[in-house]
Each structure stands twice: as structure tokens, then as C-alpha cells.
Amino acid sequence: ETGVTQTPRHLVMGMTNKKSLKCEQHLGHNAMYWYKQSAKKPLELMFVYSLEERVENNSVPSRFSPECPNSSHLFLHLHTLQPEDSALYLCASSQGIAGALQETQYFGPGTRLLVL
Amino acid sequence: AQSVTQLDSHVSVSEGTPVLLRCNYSSSYSPSLFWYVQHPNKGLQLLLKYTSAATLVKGINGFEAEFKKSETSFHLTKPSAHMSDAAEYFCVVSRLTSYGKLTFGQGTILTVHP
Numbered sequence: 001e002t003g004v005t006q007t008p009r010h011l012v013m014g015m016t017n018k019k020s021l022k023c024e025q026h027l028g029h030n031a032m033y034w035y036k037q038s039a040k041k042p043l044e045l046m047f048v049y050s051l052e053e054r055v056e057n058n059s060v061p062s063r064f065s066p067e068c069p070n071s072s073h074l075f076l077h078l079h080t081l082q083p084e085d086s087a088l089y090l091c092a093s094s095q096g097i098a099g100a101l102q103e104t105q106y107f108g109p110g111t112r113l114l115v116l
Numbered sequence: 117a118q119s120v121t122q123l124d125s126h127v128s129v130s131e132g133t134p135v136l137l138r139c140n141y142s143s144s145y146s147p148s149l150f151w152y153v154q155h156p157n158k159g160l161q162l163l164l165k166y167t168s169a170a171t172l173v174k175g176i177n178g179f180e181a182e183f184k185k186s187e188t189s190f191h192l193t194k195p196s197a198h199m200s201d202a203a204e205y206f207c208v209v210s211r212l213t214s215y216g217k218l219t220f221g222q223g224t225i226l227t228v229h230p
Binding site: 004006040041042043045056090092104105106107108109110 | 150159
């Protein structure tokens, strides 16, 4: 699990709070992803970054704001969330993306978020 | 469009008996297929992947899966279950021409009894 790390592991926040989730990959990869895992629903891809450029925004509400300052770090800034946003947020990375659909994605342990 | 259906939400086996986790996929293109495992409070770990090479794919921890195009299936098997195999398993399809576009199944929770 040292390949992709996520902090914090658990987060409780009110609907008016602003918080950030952090992901760091130590694998030298060029692509990073945010996923949302809700109870009884398949994993949902939220954002994809390649070489620090966002290449996919999967119809995610604007209260989720990603940031990728370099190829090793990915943030998810949260503000005015709703209780239904409570979920496990997973970060992943892969070597590359374009023309490399076989690229394996390596996942972090996730941040368990509870919005009150 | 692509989709994946895991036919069982829960599978329960006894230790030492075979494991079968079923997955059917739908894809308009030649897919890549993956199985991931998620242990409690852990991230997803890749078990194995199929990328149009051999149809029988061997993965870690004694798991394997067979790609059957005629049946659009990619079932995961293991000859003998171990207590440490208890986890949730996800079948995943990736479209060959798009990047980072994994489509996950709903997951199958595997319980292993002593």
C-alpha cells in the first residue's frame, strides 16, 4: 500500500465546512484518478488527470474541486457537501493513459468521508 | 457503451473448497477485463487482467479467470479457498480506445467459513 497513499483515512465534516483530501503516488506514474465508492453502488469515476492536466470530469458537482499540482499529488477540495456525498473516496494512479487502456490502475486505501 | 454484471452479490464457501465468482460483460469493443479485490478498510488490489492475449489468465494468490467471448463471461476461480480470501471482489471492464475508463461491477462479497 505504500505505492498510493491517501490522507486523511477518515473525515467527518459538516455541510458548511471546507476540507481537502490528499493523494500521493510514489510509483512515478503520469495519470491519477478520483473515484467515489458509495454503499451498494459500483465505483464511480470522478476525475482523471494526465500529466497534471484534467482529461475527464465525469459530471461531478462543482462542490468537488480537484487539483493536481504535479504528477505525484492529487487533491480533492470539498465545500458545502451534502449528506449523500458520504462515501469512500479512492485515489488511483497508472503509468499512462492515452493508447494504454491496459494500464493497470493502482489504488490507495481511500478516505472514508461522513457528511453531517 | 460497456457494462459489467456480477451475478452474485454474496458467495459463501468453506475453507478448502473451490471458489467461483461470476462476471458477465458487455462491450462494443474488444475489452480489457480485470478482477480487483478489496479487503476491509483497504484499497483495491489487482488480482489479474485480461488484455487479448491468453484467454486463461492467472493472477495472484492462486486465482485465475477465463475469458469466454462467446459467453461474454470472465469468471474468477480458485481451486481451494483460504480464510484470507474473504473480501469483496470487483470485475472491471476497460474500453480499449479510451483512457482511464474503467467500468466496475457491483462487487461480490466472498465469505469463507472454517
